[in-house]
Amino acid sequence: MMAPKPARALTELPAWRELEQHARDMKDVTLRELFDEDPFRVRDFSFDELGLYADFAKNRVTRDTMRMLLDLAEQAGLSERIEAMFAGDKINVSEDRAVLHVALRADRNATIDVDGHNVVPDVHEVLDRMAAFADKVRSGEWTGHTGKRIRNVINIGIGGSDLGPRMAYQALLPFSDRDLRVEFVSNIDGAEFVEATRGLDPAETIFIVCSKSWHTLETLTNAGAARDWVLAAFNGDTAAVARHFVAVSTNADGVREFGIDTDNMFGFWDWVGGRYSFDSAVGLSLMVAVGPDNFTEMLAGFRAVDEHVRKTKLDRNIPVLMGLLSVWYNNFLGAQTQAVLPYSHYLAHLPAYFQQLEMESNGKHVTLAGDQVDYQTGQIIWGQPGTNGQHAFYQLIHQGTKLIPCDFIGVAKPLSDLEHQHDLLIANVFAQTEALAFGRSEKELRDAGSPEAQIPHRVCKGNQPTTTLMLDQLSPRSLGTLIALYEHKVLTEGVIWGIDSFDQWGVELGKILAGTIADEVTADGAPSLKHDESTSELIRRYRKSRGRPV
Numbered sequence: 001m002m003a004p005k006p007a008r009a010l011t012e013l014p015a016w017r018e019l020e021q022h023a024r025d026m027k028d029v030t031l032r033e034l035f036d037e038d039p040f041r042v043r044d045f046s047f048d049e050l051g052l053y054a055d056f057a058k059n060r061v062t063r064d065t066m067r068m069l070l071d072l073a074e075q076a077g078l079s080e081r082i083e084a085m086f087a088g089d090k091i092n093v094s095e096d097r098a099v100l101h102v103a104l105r106a107d108r109n110a111t112i113d114v115d116g117h118n119v120v121p122d123v124h125e126v127l128d129r130m131a132a133f134a135d136k137v138r139s140g141e142w143t144g145h146t147g148k149r150i151r152n153v154i155n156i157g158i159g160g161s162d163l164g165p166r167m168a169y170q171a172l173l174p175f176s177d178r179d180l181r182v183e184f185v186s187n188i189d190g191a192e193f194v195e196a197t198r199g200l201d202p203a204e205t206i207f208i209v210c211s212k213s214w215h216t217l218e219t220l221t222n223a224g225a226a227r228d229w230v231l232a233a234f235n236g237d238t239a240a241v242a243r244h245f246v247a248v249s250t251n252a253d254g255v256r257e258f259g260i261d262t263d264n265m266f267g268f269w270d271w272v273g274g275r276y277s278f279d280s281a282v283g284l285s286l287m288v289a290v291g292p293d294n295f296t297e298m299l300a301g302f303r304a305v306d307e308h309v310r311k312t313k314l315d316r317n318i319p320v321l322m323g324l325l326s327v328w329y330n331n332f333l334g335a336q337t338q339a340v341l342p343y344s345h346y347l348a349h350l351p352a353y354f355q356q357l358e359m360e361s362n363g364k365h366v367t368l369a370g371d372q373v374d375y376q377t378g379q380i381i382w383g384q385p386g387t388n389g390q391h392a393f394y395q396l397i398h399q400g401t402k403l404i405p406c407d408f409i410g411v412a413k414p415l416s417d418l419e420h421q422h423d424l425l426i427a428n429v430f431a432q433t434e435a436l437a438f439g440r441s442e443k444e445l446r447d448a449g450s451p452e453a454q455i456p457h458r459v460c461k462g463n464q465p466t467t468t469l470m471l472d473q474l475s476p477r478s479l480g481t482l483i484a485l486y487e488h489k490v491l492t493e494g495v496i497w498g499i500d501s502f503d504q505w506g507v508e509l510g511k512i513l514a515g516t517i518a519d520e521v522t523a524d525g526a527p528s529l530k531h532d533e534s535t536s537e538l539i540r541r542y543r544k545s546r547g548r549p550v
């Protein structure tokens, strides 16, 4: 399935041409100049809504830049694409699928049709079953095979079936039941499973095996290890599986074949992409941890942004503006990367989560019509929680040679009693964005008495753009809001670039080759290797180290 070619290629759109010229004019304009010239900059480049303050003022843009970017959005058909997504159109063209993560948080009374079928009641039926299960585990009603209360919940999944619940669990730790231990196992490296289960009593442990496809090697292998671990504790009594395993998947046959009762399966649908799925049944481990009410609150946060993106004019549409700024830096000012810097211990896994969201969505080389792109697409997302990063890689942002737009994410209200530490944490957010924007000039250094020889080394040129998102508080609701903002930011970029943000064919090649090589690595006799010499030699060396014939 291919989309028809657009009437005009992206780079031929009038707004694109205008932005190219404008970027040349803006190349040497500094943020200092932009602030000096425009007294209303902060008023007009910031937003206080959705439970957060979004400050775009420290971006290297003028009002003209924003006007041109908004023209580009219009000429690329952004509003129509947003509507098409909400309407259930099959905007994932390469897989011929609707893209409806927005249905996962739709109000119970809403109607969203896919092929003439309203999917909202299906979504709520699963949410209700999840809530019943979560309540049973939390209350102790759901017991293990020997009647013991469940104290450990282990989510087994990878990619979209891991990063979302893992990130959100950490984010919402203050809202979670501290008597329950929740672990996440994703890697095929058995060490992760061994460490996650070390010291745990199988009789008190439940596994949530989470795989949309139920074909993923890592997940099925880890689930197999988990089953062996449980059965070993119960003398091979397979009746124990029903009490210690539940599944989250779209593949009922696969789940049944694995031996998990489909009564203990929580479904979702092919119109939910893995990286857009933790507000579906994929969030079951999270719901067990924080309880159904908090999960519902989180969905409300997502929904508020869905309504915002759909109903707000583009020039005041926060996720759209975030996406357009990315396009500006990525396509017109030559930035390759974007840093995500959460100033919250609880948001520590946000960069990893956004890596998948953004890089798997927009790391694409052809347009919807299958034509090679002749412009940059998805950017490299990276980051670490503040202030740790300040003592590691920020040096390169302050004084290196690369343009690195940064998103600073802070939380106004502290979640710990150590209020003074929270003040210091937030002070660092503001200090960093100020230093990155305005730097420190030769003159300032000289006036402050810096030794002459050090001045060139000490100069910080500034002009590194930042966006600051300050949440009023960290809560289930604000987490939903934050994640939905980035989901729609990614959508905005993908629409401008004219790519399919919802497939991930690039991941497949490595999976296929891994299957072949796994056979060659484990074969009893010396395998005949049909790889390049480098790969063959790696396989031979590994086999030798394991005492296998080569």
Ligand SMILES: O=P(O)(O)OC[C@H]1O[C@H](O)[C@H](O)[C@@H](O)[C@@H]1O
Binding pocket: 158, 159, 160, 161, 210, 211, 212, 213, 214, 215, 216, 219, 274, 275, 360, 504, 507
């Ligand atoms: O949920 P699963 O089907 O097990 O998939 C897990 C992950 O693996 C795949 O390779 C994809 O790249 C991801 O998008 C997906 O989230």
